Amino acid sequence: MTTTSEPRATVGAGDAGSGSLRPGSSATGGSAAPARRRARSARVTGLFVLLAVAFVVLAVVSAGTGQLHVPAGEVIGSVLHRLGLDLGPMPAHPNGDAALWSIRFPRVVMAALVGAALATGGALMQGVFGNPLAEPGVVGVSSGAAVGACLVIVFGWAFLGPWTVAGMAFAGGLLTTFLVYATARSGGRTEVVTLVLTGVAVNAVGGAALAFLTFLGDTTAREQIVFWQLGSLNGTRWPYVAVVAPLVLVGIAGAVFLSRRLDLLSLGERAARHLGVDVERLRILCIVLVALLTAAAVAFCGIISFVGLVVPHVVRMAVGPGHRVLVPASALGGAVLLTGADLVARTAVPYADLPIGMLTALVGGPFFFWLIRRTRRSAGGWA
Amino acid sequence: MSRGHGDAAVRTAGPALRALDVHVSFGEAHILVGVDLDVHHGEVVALVGPNGAGKSTLLAVLAGDERPTSGRVLLDGRDVHGVGLDHLARRRAVMLQEMRLSFPFEVEDVVRMGRSPWRGTEREDQDDAVVARTMATADVTHLAARRYPTLSGGEKARASFARVLAQEPGVLLLDEPTAALDIRHQEAVLTEARRWAGDGAAVVVVLHDLTLAAAYADRVVVLDEGRVRGAGAPQEVLTSALLSEVYRHPVEVVRRPGTDEIVVLPVRSTATSRPATRRDGGTGADDATRRDGHTGPDDATRRDGHTGRDEQEPGDVVVGTTSGGVIR
Numbered sequence: 001m002t003t004t005s006e007p008r009a010t011v012g013a014g015d016a017g018s019g020s021l022r023p024g025s026s027a028t029g030g031s032a033a034p035a036r037r038r039a040r041s042a043r044v045t046g047l048f049v050l051l052a053v054a055f056v057v058l059a060v061v062s063a064g065t066g067q068l069h070v071p072a073g074e075v076i077g078s079v080l081h082r083l084g085l086d087l088g089p090m091p092a093h094p095n096g097d098a099a100l101w102s103i104r105f106p107r108v109v110m111a112a113l114v115g116a117a118l119a120t121g122g123a124l125m126q127g128v129f130g131n132p133l134a135e136p137g138v139v140g141v142s143s144g145a146a147v148g149a150c151l152v153i154v155f156g157w158a159f160l161g162p163w164t165v166a167g168m169a170f171a172g173g174l175l176t177t178f179l180v181y182a183t184a185r186s187g188g189r190t191e192v193v194t195l196v197l198t199g200v201a202v203n204a205v206g207g208a209a210l211a212f213l214t215f216l217g218d219t220t221a222r223e224q225i226v227f228w229q230l231g232s233l234n235g236t237r238w239p240y241v242a243v244v245a246p247l248v249l250v251g252i253a254g255a256v257f258l259s260r261r262l263d264l265l266s267l268g269e270r271a272a273r274h275l276g277v278d279v280e281r282l283r284i285l286c287i288v289l290v291a292l293l294t295a296a297a298v299a300f301c302g303i304i305s306f307v308g309l310v311v312p313h314v315v316r317m318a319v320g321p322g323h324r325v326l327v328p329a330s331a332l333g334g335a336v337l338l339t340g341a342d343l344v345a346r347t348a349v350p351y352a353d354l355p356i357g358m359l360t361a362l363v364g365g366p367f368f369f370w371l372i373r374r375t376r377r378s379a380g381g382w383a
Numbered sequence: 384m385s386r387g388h389g390d391a392a393v394r395t396a397g398p399a400l401r402a403l404d405v406h407v408s409f410g411e412a413h414i415l416v417g418v419d420l421d422v423h424h425g426e427v428v429a430l431v432g433p434n435g436a437g438k439s440t441l442l443a444v445l446a447g448d449e450r451p452t453s454g455r456v457l458l459d460g461r462d463v464h465g466v467g468l469d470h471l472a473r474r475r476a477v478m479l480q481e482m483r484l485s486f487p488f489e490v491e492d493v494v495r496m497g498r499s500p501w502r503g504t505e506r507e508d509q510d511d512a513v514v515a516r517t518m519a520t521a522d523v524t525h526l527a528a529r530r531y532p533t534l535s536g537g538e539k540a541r542a543s544f545a546r547v548l549a550q551e552p553g554v555l556l557l558d559e560p561t562a563a564l565d566i567r568h569q570e571a572v573l574t575e576a577r578r579w580a581g582d583g584a585a586v587v588v589v590l591h592d593l594t595l596a597a598a599y600a601d602r603v604v605v606l607d608e609g610r611v612r613g614a615g616a617p618q619e620v621l622t623s624a625l626l627s628e629v630y631r632h633p634v635e636v637v638r639r640p641g642t643d644e645i646v647v648l649p650v651r652s653t654a655t656s657r658p659a660t661r662r663d664g665g666t667g668a669d670d671a672t673r674r675d676g677h678t679g680p681d682d683a684t685r686r687d688g689h690t691g692r693d694e695q696e697p698g699d700v701v702v703g704t705t706s707g708g709v710i711r
Binding site: 277 | 443446448468469471472473475476477479481483484485486487488489491492493496497499500502511515527528550
């Protein structure tokens with residue numbers, strides 16, 4: 001290839017003294033690329049193993065912790081026995097097994113599902129907005145979903161049976177996501193300022209709607225709304241899990257399916273289109289999935305914000321921005337984070353169940369602030 | 384050297400890319416007015432013209448991004464809006480001026496994105512080889528592990544060029560690919576574009592540097608206010624009269640001695656072009672020819688009418704390297 005060798009030869013001769021050009025860059029590049037890829041895949045594998053181990057440990061500890069303490073060995077034994085394996089000790093306490101299966105396990109599973117949904121929703125939203133600060137809680141999609149769910153609580157609707165709350169949350173979330181998307185984007189991209197300000201506006205309206213619904217509701221509904229708004233996994237039962245699980249699994253599967261196209265979208269809408277991506281369809285799919293995941297998380301557990309911001313960001317720092325890794329790793333990371341956060345919420349204050357949304361906001365708020373400043377610096381302004 | 388790019392097999396007898404009476408209007412603003420253009424396999428066509436002439440819009444129309452208000456664009460004889468996006472992505476690649484990236488991908492990953500249209504085809508097996516080759520071609524191999532947003536403007540342009548080449552298109556649309564590049568990389572990028580044309584690709588490139596356009600294009604299309612003002616071989620189209628009129632600034636076209644090469648220079652008055660250094664550095668003859676070549680009272684209009692790129696001052700560079708030859 002004479003074209004390429006010519007300029008390189010020229011520069012090699014000219015710049016040899018200054019040492020600014022790597023000698024034989026193509027040769028080193030050739031052998032460095034596979035090595036770099038190996039290092040990266042090792043890092044990716046490491047991250048997944050780490051997260052998986054962390055999740056199992058946290059889940060076992062969390063399930064065993066509470067007023068009725070069940071040792072880790074007995075927790076594992078109980079699970080294995082349910083799976084038909086006669087291994088490990090059963091809980092020694094007469095009510096141990098029942099407590100695990102009726103109270104603890106649904107809660108742990110719900111925490112994992114909601115965490116995965118929130119983190120995946122965040123990663124998706126950031127991908128489609130092309131902005132690392134987009135997150136369902138920050139831009140107001142969560143409060144849109146919350147309004148939908150609150151309507152059901154206050155008016156006692158049940159037209160979709162056990163799915164009514166989730167269904168209305170989905171409707172509210174979808175409406176808000178489209179609204180935010182339509183207003184915050186211009187010229188194919190979303191500026192940070194526009195996005196955050198849109199979030200302020202949407203959250204304000206959502207907050208007002210929630211306040212009005214709280215005002216309308218009777219005492220029971222009011223109390224339910226207040227605690228639900230703070231975000232809590234308290235009182236999770238299997239039927240709730242049965243509603244949330246399929247939504248979350250569909251959402252994550254869809255996100256994984258779209259991940260390659262999200263990578264291309266980061267080149268910008270036109271360039272992605274030049275590479276064969278139907279950008280319009282991708283956007284709509286992403287918005288529907290974000291609404292689905294947010295609704296799944298919000299429906300029974302209230303507003304738990306910042307998970308979708310913190311988790312994808314940390315994953316990106318660890319293994320880079322490629323969505324094929326980012327999406328599943330975020331899902332797993334979100335599950336770990338929320339399982340851990342729920343453990344803290346249940347145990348930090350004896351005999352009290354702290355609202356988990358409060359905890360995540362306590363950590364996520366400052367993190368968001370730091371992220372804004374960092375983005376501003378790297379973008380050279382409020383771009 | 385078998386590059387296997389560009390679906391040579393798909394090649395049809397007619398032009399690879401064809402614009403037929405294309406009009407683009409946004410309300411009252413007429414961006415393109417009745418543009419006809421044929422681009423054949425094996426040729427490089429340069430689109431030139433002043434700012435706002437409609438070059439980028441025409442490129443967007445040719446790429447299938449923009450639907451013309453009226454008229455049609457045919458790729459391989461088929462309407463560009465009638466073929467699927469995936470097919471389009473395997474046939475034509477576009478290098479845009481804007482090279483933003485939302486997330487900090489590594490350069491090699493960005494180049495590899497150019498391979499995505501070939502996913503699920505036999506060509507996927509060549510991904511690694513093609514990526515390595517195009518990165519070497521664009522001279523970004525040593526930047527492979529760098530995060531794209533940390534690159535300089537010129538490095539980004541070269542990485543984008545590598546990505547576009549990795550797409551192995553039969554039709555290559557480049558919007559000012561050399562705008563951010565130094566002289567060596569400008570020459571390298573256009574040499575590569577020529578090479579692709581030599582291998583059968585149809586190449587359309589928007590350029591501001593008319594000397595570059597003259598050197599590398601088989602045909603030059605001069606656009607002004609949305610209309611084609613001239614189209615044909617550089618020697619025929621790039622005339623002082625047409626360019627001076629189109630750019631609203633006196634432009635001089637000279638021939639590099641002993642060659643057919645055209646050098647296009649904006650006419651500068653000595654009053655506005657650093658007289659001290661020019662007089663000290665130049666020979667006596669330099670000043671004399673310069674004044675002889677001076678064709679108009681352009682002092683007042685020079686700044687406004689000047690359309691070259693601000694960063695690079697291509698005119699200055701060209702004068703520096705060629706004026707000596709011109710005189711002797």
